[in-house]
Amino acid sequence: MPRQQTPGGVDGSRARSAAAVLTSMAALAAMSLIAGPAAADSEAGPCALTRTAAHHSLGLDTWNRAYPKPERSLNAVMVFLSFPDHRAGLTPEELTSDYFPATSDFFERASYGRFRLVPHPQKRWIRMPKASTEYGIRRDWAPEDRAAYLRDAVAVADPEVDFSAYDVVYFVADPEAPGVDSDATKVVNFDRPLTADGTPLRRIVTVFERHPPDRNVLAHETGHVFDLPDLYHRPSDGKGDWDTYVGDWDVMGSQFGMAPDLFAWHKWKLGWLDRTQVDCVRSGSSMHTLQPLAQAPAPGSTGGTRLAVIRTGPGSAIAVEARGSVGNDGETCTEGVLVYRVRNEASSGGGPIEVLDAHPRTEACWDRSVYPPLADAPLEVGEAFTVPGEGITIEVADRTRSGAYTVKITT
Known part of the structure; x- marks a missing residue:
C-alpha cells in the first residue's frame, strides 16, 4: 500500500x-x-x-584491465553522427547539454570527488555514408547491421578525431533521423577491437536517445564502460516488470x-x-x-x-x-x-x-x-x-x- x-x-x-x-x-x-x-x-x-x-x-x-578504471580523471570524446536522409535540426551543443555536466556531476558525487569524467564534445556533425534507415537500428540489433554502423562511424570520424587521446568514446546519432531507435542505446564490446589512430577501441557507447534523453541514461551506459553489470531483470517476453x-x-x-x-x-x-x-x-x-x-x-x-x-x-x-x-x-x-x-x-x-x-x-x-x-x-x-x-x-x-x-x- x-x-x-x-x-x-x-x-x-x-x-x-x-x-x-x-x-x-x-x-x-x-x-x-x-x-x-x-x-x-x-x-x-x-x-x-x-x-x-x-x-x-x-x-x-x-581489476579487469580490459576496462578503464575510473580513478582521478578520464577523457571522453563525443562524436555526433548525422545521416544523408535527414538534415539535423539540433546542434551538437544542444545534445552535449543533454548529458553534461549532469553525467560528470553524477560520477563526481558518487566517487566523493575521487573521479572526474571530462567530456570533449566535437563541434560539428559528421556525416555517415548511408541513410539512417539502412542500418537496422533497434534494441536487439542484428550483429551484422551493428558492425556495419560502427565500421562506418569509426571510418568517417577518424580523420577528425584523435582516438588515442580519449579513454571513453560516445557516438551520438541524430535523434531525429527516421531510422534511429532510442531503445538501441547501449555499450558495444568488441571481441576483436577496432583500431583507429593506433588505438584499439574495445568498446563504444552508441547513443540513440531522444532529445531530451532519459534521465541518467549516460551514467548507466558509462557504468558498463567501467565494468559494472546491468542489474535489471529483462522478462523473457519483454513485458512485465x-x-x-x-x-x-x-x-x-x-x-x-x-x-x-x-x-x-x-x-x-x-x-x-x-x-x-x-x-x-x-x-x-x-x-x-x-x-x-x-x-x-x-x-x-x-x-x-x-x-x-x-x-x-x-x-x-x-x-x-x-x-x-x-x-x-x-x-x-x-x-x-x-x-x-x-x-x-x-x-x-x-x-x-x-x-x-x-x-x-x-x-x-x-x-x-x-x-x-x-x-x-x-x-x-x-x-x-x-x-x-x-x-x-x-x-x-x-x-x-x-x-x-x-x-x-x-x-
Missing part, C-alpha cells in the same frame, strides 16, 4: 506496533552492553569476492530510479571506497556505524564506514549499507539500512545483486518508484530483519544526529 509522504519527500515511519519497536530497541540496548569486541575485520580482505569469468563479474579482488532485482536503488538497475547512487559494493569495486570503509563481519555479533552512502565526507574526514559485508559462500555475500536523502539519492522517498545479496558468478542481467525486502508485505512511492514493492526495502530505526536461509540478522539500533545508522549484525 502507498504511504503518505512528508514535505521533504521522504516517507515517514511505517505504522508498526509500538510494542514491537520498544522491544527491539530494548533488546538492542541490552545486547550492545554485553556484546564483546566488534567482530569485524577493518581490512575486509576475507569479504572481497574473487572475480570470475562472468560478464561484468562483481568479484573485486582484481524489469526492476524486480534492485528497484530504484542503483543506476545500473534503472536510470529512472529515485535513489540511483551506485551500491557501496560497486563503489568498492571501482576503488572509491577503501578497505577502512568496509567492515568485514565474522561470526558472532558486532555493532557498526554506517554513514549514508550518498553523503559526501566532511572536510578532512575519511568518510567513515559505508559498507558491512558478511560472506555466505565462496561466491556470495550479504551487503549492508545506509541510504539517505542526500546527493545522488536526494529524490528517494524512503531512508534506512538496505540489505542485498551479491553473487560473483552471476553475469550482467542475471541478478548479480538482489535487494532483500525488509517489508515484503508493503510497498511505497507507487507514483514515482520504478518498482514500488522494493521502494520500502530499507530497515528503519528499531527494526530487525533476518536474511532468509542464512541465519543472519540485521538490527537498526539508532540514527545519530549526523545521519549515521548504528547497526547490529548477528551471524
